[in-house]
Amino acid sequence: MTSKIGEIMLSEDIVEFLHGVRVFALGTRSPALRPATARVMGVFANAAKGQISLFLPNVQCDPHLANLADNGLVALTAEDPRSHRSYQLKGSVVEIRPSTDADIAIRDVYRDKLMSYFRQHSFVPLPDHFIGDYIVDPSTTITFRVLKIFNQTPGPNAGRPVDFIPVEG
Amino acid sequence: MPHADPVTLPAEVMPALQGAIPATIVTCALDGEPNATTVSQVHYVDRNHVALSFQFFSKTIRNVRENPYAAVQVINPVDFSVWLFDLRYDHSETEGPLFDDMDMKLEAIASMTGMSDVFKLRGADVYEVLAVRKAPWRRT
Structure with a gap:
């Protein structure tokens, strides 16, 4: 089953994936095409509006x-730290x-789930302060319209577009 | 062209370059589209160069060959501090001591993460370190 997300069709599977225990990273670029990165503290996928909202601590906003x-x-980027299943969403x-x-x-539900995951399932069990010591407040919410989705799971299909189906009409 | 005032990597960042926790790299195509992905290894080369593992013919590989700048974040597995690198792609090595070192390390990472059938080093992409700083993102 698929949901309409903006101008593409996004599978329910991906929406469910984004709301799971994932590691997120943000990429942007300057007017001079210099890239920059940050660590995102969770997302909310709004299927009806075709948008993703990501939560970025203000300390990472510059x-x-x-x-x-x-x-x-x-x-x-969104990666399952256990299976390495990964996607990149651009918009x-x-x-x-x-x-x-x-x-x-x-965001706090996401952070609690992530801490629980790393406590129990990571290859090297990580203490709660691995996540808990990140400064998360105050926070900015950045909402973007998804225009492209790529498979980033390591392997031969990495980089291929996912569910990139133009909406008819 | 060499950087006018080369950066020296601080000793404090070295544990973050052991590959224990995957790193993130952001690059930008010449058309302006940013690209973010995970990288298995950020390997110390010398006091102002690191090498990143080139495993797949990816958008990252294409981007840095047309616009050489990259932003990388790595995590120190000892104290979980986050380090941010501003890099400029220099060249790729497909044989020799650096390649062999990274190939051996990648095999170990692949084995530990169940990716032995997937990870294969195609090249050691060497970058000049333009800037490195400890991210003020965590309570210390």
Whole structure:
């Protein structure tokens, strides 16, 4: 089964994947095409609106907010740390705002799940402060429209577009 | 062209270059599209160069050959500090001591992560370190 996400069709499988215990990284670039990276503290996939909201601690916002104000281009990776199943979602920013209480509730659930995962399942068990010591507040929510999705699971299919099906009509 | 004032990698960053925790790399195509992905190894070469494992013919590989800049984050597995690198692609090595070292290390990483049938080193991509800093992202 698929859901309509913006101008593409995104499988429910991917939405479910994004809401699981994943490691997220953000990529943006400057006007001079200099890339920058940050560690995202969870996402919310809004299938009805075709958008992904990511939660970025303000301490990590430089230089991303300036980059996004310049060009709005987002690259987001999501990796299952256990299986290495990975996707990259690319798109264009539609909104940047301070995280709301609802955003923070989602982020905190994500952070708790991630800590639980690393405590129990990582190859080398990691203590809670591995995640817990990240400074997460205050936080900014960056919402972008997904325009491209790529398989990034290591292997021969890495880099191939996923569910890139134009919406008819 | 060599950097005017070469950066020297601090000793504190060395544990982060052992490959215990995968790193993240962001690059940018000449058309302006950023690309983010995971990289298995960020390998110490000398005081102002690191090498990244080139395993697949990926968008990252294509990007740095047309726009050589890359942003990388690595995590120190000892104290979990995050380190940010600004890099510039220099060249790729497909044989020799650096390649052999990284190939051996990649085999170990692949074995530990169940990816032995997938990971294969195609090249050791050497980057000049333009800047390195400890990210102020964690309580210390």
